[in-house]
Amino acid sequence: IAGITQAPTSQILAAGRRMTLRCTQDMRHNAMYWYRQDLGLGLRLIHYSNTAGTTGKGEVPDGYSVSRANTDDFPLTLASAVPSQTSVYFCASRRTGDNEQFFGPGTRLTVL
């Protein structure tokens, strides 16, 4: 693994189903983030974690939950998916003291 990996690459999901998007980084970055990207709206922050064991809400947290049990992993869970959660989801990480956020390749999620 080099950088940030996300799984799955894409997924079609029935409304009402539970889904977990996985994000793993091997850079030992303390901070991690989840964004969603929708046409015409840029990227919007869903949840973030400044360090393992802590999480915080971003701009659009409703319908999503996260956990940060260790430094490397930051899964995003949709407890009961709805069509408005159809989007491309990006995970990002940042080393403490740096400004740059590194992004994963994204997960394209379609909720029908």
Next chain:
Amino acid sequence: AQKITQTQPGMFVQEKEAVTLDCTYDTSDPSYGLFWYKQPSSGEMIFLIYQGSYDQQNATEGRYSLNFQKARKSANLVISASQLGDSAMYFCAMREGLIRRSSYKLIFGSGTRLLVRP
């Protein structure tokens, strides 16, 4: 109120010419950071350049420079000598509260699609 505004949904530029992508921002925080990211058609987000609100000089990274006009609250990206590979979406982003170390959240604009013509 929108924090980051990119007023150019799409732009064309001739190969080898320079192009400026506009970005204006809104914040009352005296300490903030401004970023530009590139998103090619493959979808990944690539960091290009960063400017801190207290930086005295405009940031430069190779062919990229950031025209930072603090009083006007603008942070335009200038790409010199455009190449075909520069065709992509470009996003401006801001992080408020540089001093408040708990806040490292990025706010993104809606993006500008740049197409470089051969």
